[in-house]
């Protein structure tokens with residue numbers, strides 16, 4: 001095994017599978033990789049289209065820079081110069097409040113205020129809602145390490161109104177989840193940690209701000225390195241990342257239109273993979289499953305039914321993205337922000353609307369706007385798969401009210417993403433720890449993808465890269481042991 005090139009199958013050509021295959025080539029350029037993808041294109045949910053001068057992101061439209069793996073991969077691929085920052089002119093976010101767009105209080109970060117005055121004067125909360133949120137400072141922390149739902153945690157700390165009006169819409173726009181079930185530990189554990197360490201989110205945020213100011217002051221001129229906004233994208237769209245990753249793979253690595261139907265472990269520890277369009281099962285030393293966890297569950301059921309049951313327990317919600325272009329003069333609202341999120345209590349058909357070409361100006365000609373509307377999720381699952389002819393008028397009607405839009409859109413594009421957003425319910429971390437310990441028993445098998453350690457692109461990249469690292473390490477260990485025996 002030591003002398004023969006390693007043969008590794010990566011199943012699933014989304015960002016996690018591509019990152020895994022690419023990392024394999026970095027770690028072992030001689031490795032023979034087969035990347036099986038059931039679709040006719042790579043990228044999974046990532047999809048950028050360019051039409052009529054518009055750049056439309058049909059799902060994810062940027063990635064966070066505070067989780068380093070996206071930026072790091074772009075640097076290794078030579079894409080750093082193509083990264084685009086969010087428009088500094090329009091970094092504010094709106095929340096729909098009683099049918100109107102209202103500015104999110106400055107300094108309100110997902111669920112914690114860094115500044116108290118903007119919260120004190122916001123029209124979004126009633127006087128009692130503000131008093132209740134301010135009492136957060138004095139509410140004793142909950143002891144222990146038990147997981148808790150997002151809704152339970154936020155209501156406990158900031159009160160019902162701050163949850164309903166501020167936190168629920170912000171978190172729903174990211175996770176498309178039922179917040180009564182969403183785990184705080186598996187999604188935004190940083191805030192639970194703040195409670196544990198500082199006793200209060202407000203106190204923790206204030207200390208963090210002071211420390212940040214000190215760090216800023218003490219920074220010397222010699223410190224260098226690019227500084228990015230909290231989110232970035234790529235000038236030619238996120239599929240540029242997909243294309244460049246694919247280009248870096250050895251020829252004949254990618255097998256499109258190849259749905260893997262079964263995988264089997266051989267007695268020698270290797271694996272066979274059978275897929276559509278191929279008569280013979282193919283042999284590999286290791287397999288990285290970068291498929292959605294519900295697909296991985298099906299593939300693993302004949303091998304380990306309990307593992308499959310656990311994987312199947314990770315539910316997925318579906319969403320749809322409706323992109324629309326309008327001439328600037330059609331839109332009455334100044335769109336002076338990155339977008340708007342909509343609380344469930346507003347009973348709106350939409351979860352959020354991103355002012356896509358305000359956020360990143362290269363996405364539309366100067367005289368036009370591109371808007372992206374996010375619908376579906378746990379809040380309105382029926383909308384994720386609603387026929388376009390029904391969905392479009394509903395979305396347009398809502399946008400007309402919210403943004404004072406007149407006339408018909410110049411361009412529309414609707415992308416449906418059924419069963420693509422894993423739901424990290426309370427207990428998710430333990431569930432994943434259990435899944436991973438069972439996977440460890442299956443030598444030469446690794447899991448990657450958005451179902452385990454974060455749904456964002458950088459986290460998915462990280463799961464792919466670490467799966468590749470474990471696969472190579474495992475095979476090297478196996479090779480050494482075989483050599484010792486021989």
Ligand SMILES: Cc1cc2nc3c(=O)[nH]c(=O)nc-3n(C[C@H](O)[C@H](O)[C@H](O)COP(=O)(O)OP(=O)(O)OC[C@H]3O[C@@H](n4cnc5c(N)ncnc54)[C@H](O)[C@@H]3O)c2cc1C
Pocket residue numbers: 011012013014015016017036037038039042043044045046058059060061062063064258259260261290291292295319320321417420421448449450451455456457458460
């Ligand atoms: C609407 C939407 C908006 C989002 N917005 C953002 C955002 O702005 N920023 C951000 O960071 N993240 C965002 N995300 C999340 C992020 O884009 C995804 O979590 C991530 O891209 C998932 O990557 P993945 O490789 O794990 O899975 P996928 O992209 O789902 O890839 C899995 C691949 O496996 C293939 N496959 C399935 N079964 C088989 C089989 N049997 N054989 C072979 N291949 C198979 C599928 O065809 C697919 O290509 C968004 C997600 C959605 C849906």
